[in-house]
Amino acid sequence: MDSVMRIPILRLCLPLWVISVLGCATSIPAPEQNPDLNDAASIVRSAVPETLHIADEPFLPAPDINVAIFDVGPDAGETAAYMAVRKLESRLLPGLLREALVSSAQWGAVRVVPTVSPLAPVNIRATIVASDGRDLILDVRVSDITGAEWLALRLAYRETAPSDNLSDLSRIFHVVSNRMRDYWLSRTEVQRSSVISIADMLYARSLAPDVFSDYVDNTGPMLRLKRMPASNDPMLSRVKRIRNQEYLFCDAVDEQLGMLLERAGPTYYLWRQASIEQANWLDQYESMAASRSAGKGGGEFSRMQASYSAYRSYRIQEQALFELAEALDGESEPVVMTTEDAVITLEGTLDTQYATWRELLREIFLLEQGELQ
Incomplete structure (x- = not known):
């Protein structure tokens, strides 16, 4: 309920000319502006969604990204229904960010993973600050394995017109890819x-800390x-083989x-389309309530019928999403992995599967070194 209440406040912060110019999204692209990530009003800036920079070829070396x-x-x-929808969004939106990064043709392998790890040199984290179907606010942070923070962005998206796909929504991630490119090219x-x-x-140290503890300060x-x-270090060759496993x-999870x-x-x-109609219904309802207070009631019944139709459409789509989200909540397909000696089926949540697989790989590595009895 809190997230639903905050969005109208955000709407009041958006001047009409900003809404008309943006059409679909706004963002704070530059970390040097030091946006207050706790202040929803700080996102209101006149920034048109950026065009994704697509490289002719990766600027080598191109790091992998998680x-x-x-x-x-x-x-x-x-409610459980709203929580299920938010969990669904937390899995859908990373896929849109991944698509933007892959489309830029600037990076190595880009994978959506259950959690950050030393597997990739660059990790992206994001938090859904608010989402009600029409307005979406995300805090995005990008850092590399050395501890350097590449950028911290607050992205805001407003659905202003019905769309037949998620392409408009995915454009908010162009700024992330472009700013990451700027940072990477600024390095020697x-x-x-x-x-x-x-x-x-x-990664090698996570498997064999005694062997690889002296390579990084x-x-x-x-x-x-x-x-x-x-x-040609034989130990390093074993690490690479485990890493490939x-x-x-991660590729199986990414595909899932x-x-x-x-x-x-x-x-x-x-x-999201129905959310626009519902938001318009609320706006019209408030306007009609103000008109009644002012004694203006001409054509009120027909307007209320049209407005209620929009509201009913929203409720139908909302219920459909709730049912789908609750059906998918916690659902993770078993992942079947093959080692040299066995076929292993991993079950449970993605986090559980990932943790189990990493522990199994570590045990395999230690067995090969004769360190596990």
């Missing part, structure tokens, strides 16, 4: 290579690469979330 499933936020709704070649190498060493505010093992799991987008996306954007 997009973690979004945090549902502190205001996810009071040595700095870029160092980020990727540190990620390699941190963590005494300063940010991690620094001290040295690298020989390229973890990549395979992509299928979720295909399955739930149509119902989700129909709900």
